[in-house]
Amino acid sequence: MRHSLKKPFACLSTAACALLFFASSCQNNSQNSASDGWEPLFNGKDLSGWKTMAGKAPYAVEGDAIVGTMTKGTPNSFLVTEQEYGDFILELEIKLEGSTTNSGVQIRSHFDAAANDGKGRVYGRQVDIDPTPRAWSGGIYDEGRREWLYPLDLNPDAKTAYKPNEYNKIRIEAIGDEMKTWINGVPAARLLDTVDNSGFIALQVHSIPDSLDGKKVYFKNINIQTKDLKPTEFPTNIYIVNTKANDLSSDEKAAGYSLLFNGTDTTGWRSARGGGFPASGWKIENGIISVQKSDGGESTNGGDIITDKQYQAFDLSFDFKLTPGANSGVKYFVTLNEETKGSAIGPEYQILDDKEHPDAKLGKDGNRTLASLYDLITSDRNPRPRKPIGEWNRGRIVVTPENKVTYYLNGYKMLEFVRGSEEFRKLVAGSKYKDWDKFGEAEQGHILLQDHGDAVSFRSIKIKEL
Template sequence: MKKYNLTAVMLLFTLALCAQTPQWESLFNGKNLKGWEKLNGTAEYKVANGEITGISKMGTPNTFLATKKMYADFILEFEFKVADGLNSGVQFRSNSLKEYMNGRVHGYQFEIDPSSRAWTGGIYDEARRGWLYPLTEYPSAQKAFKSGEWNKARIEAIGNSIRTWVNGVPCANLLDNTTDKGFIALQVHAIGNKDQEGKTISWRNIRICTSTPEAFATPQSQSAPQVNQIANTISDQEAKEGWKLLWDGKTTEGWRGAKLTTFPSKGWVIDNGILKVMKSDGGESTNGGDIVTVKKYKNFILKVDFMITPGANSGIKYFVNTEINKGAGSSIGCEFQILDDQKHPDAKLGVKGNRTLGSLYDLIPADSTKPFRPGFFNTAMVVVRGNKIEHWLNGVKIVEYERGNQMWRALVAYSKYRDWENFGDWEEGNILLQDHGDEVLYKNVKIKELP
């Protein structure tokens, strides 16, 4: 009969058990702020009862309590409790660099939002691109946060994958490759009203796993729907869902001039994964001209990232019929307006703002509270299911309408499209990017065809 060394057996058992359990490191010792430093603002942080509590203060910008250590891939867990009316968040993979806005904290933020908007667990890009993953489309995630109670958060940042949970409910599922390393920071948001002063946000049980976090990642089946922010790519998940690139980020394949059989020889430039319509005279389709997809589309979800240069005008059109209007001007179709509302005069024309950014041009105005990010790329989305159509901007629905009925025909009759027979009622059409004589940048153009 074999004899075993009991100590050796127990050691092997312990090692095997540890290999299956995350190796957690506490970021907060429960007693003081050792390992943390305050950045940007002057709001106060106190330690008591094993908690870090931030206290809102008038007259200061956002204040951040940041780890002195930087983290790349990790699983982060913490508990938080926030007063009603006080917005907050937890930064991760964030930085404070002198060369960027004189040291302003910027980077990914796990949103803490006790307002009726209920975006707790969404991902915001602080002092940079704004909302990357709002929770507009996910009611289950919006219900996860418990007002006035302690809530448990989990963030998994592994490679380009960033996922979040609140109280075990999946909230965000983002692919992004902008920043791969940075500090973690607790935010006390700036306030504008005196009655918000002195409100608190508290954190406790802050711990991180940096040793092989991929081994302890949550299965994708337990994640929120994925949003891919990596330009001109289709993720494995998107491919399974039926998404395809409408522009490959490198060539003109699949596109032609709206009034040509080939791609325009001037007026459009492909530069480092960005498709630019070049500045000319500000005229409608007078330089390179509009470009359209070779293929026509019927029911679909279209996503396009765009950046507007100051004072610029352009548009994303769908249900385009290139066989009409062979003369001057743009090809005819329904248009998601792309416009600098502040600097372009067209924003003040039309009726009740129906020529502003995101509007169904000259027909239906976009919601005035639309979440536009000037100076950055924004995501336009058009959803077409038969006669029911939606415009979205950065994850927020801003226009909804139904065509083919009496109200639709009345809108068309009162618009600049009244002379085009059956305008907007065509069953299918090309998708168009407009040349309006101003520089506008496009990327990440993708489509999912629907039944």
């Protein structure tokens, strides 16, 4: 396939790879035909092979494009392929009028006719087209189901790829469990997900406020490959969302990631109190490591557990699941040098049931709530990243060699700070950590899972040293 970047280009920068890929894509766009494996999904004349579903926004052919018209008072509307597809590579061009609306391309999607009081609902993964200042075009959303799987906060370099009020070239590769996206040749999102291995492709006109009534979305040059697929190389520095529990793909391994929890035993972990792993208070079952409920006190049962190894700069991600009213946390740069009767000392990614646990109302301005830097910096209060209690959430902590620290929750950026900066030290001076010398500034330290006496589960704990 002419679109694939071969391995000699793998060492190039993301920008260079994008330019090379875009040049190749532009050349191939004029050559797409059945002879080189591409087949058109739109014949350029009418909507043969397509049907409308869910909302009532109209679709028509204008010139060489399918045009959807935004229509007030109707839910999301879709133009759906009559055929279903499994593995494929899809390319198309999309243009939206305005900068306050939204569109997308559904892949491997389905229709629930009984949903919405019998009006029906399209559900499945969607490549988002987002001209708003958020700029998440190319991100991956699960329409009508799990919502955001790959927000572009995870790949901010791709946020500038979309061109407002112009045609944008979209490339989507769905091969096996892997999905990759590009916007105008710029790599955008990469997802490994076992949900749905086939389904229809659909074009979306989003529901709108009345002020956008009549604006249009244009789709053209819609071509697909379904045979002899060759995946395109993706830059190794772009974060991969892998929804498979305790799994590392070959590319994650090649990028330097390793599992801190292997899903079966306590290898690599020990008690923060010294000695081996706690004899009680923690449980490993079905690929999940859980702290058991006791009295709700801090480190009073099995106690905190820490990694055998210490880390300096790293990219750490972890899935966690709270029970009602629960409290826990993930700490890092834990040295064990401090004398404390409770939990070991270190900067903390707060894990909390904000609604039911009283700690959410303590501290300052919510700086003890979920995904906050505990007692220091409040996380972004946007409610959308927060999944309900009892569902799995994904936390992520990135610490660069320059000491910049960034927190994410389910792919959304929640906060950032610089360890050792004047601003950071001022925050520490006004916190419960004020009496600890150079709190949070250790050169290296252990990673810790906290026992706060509440039942909390963890899985898919993986790390890349930077």
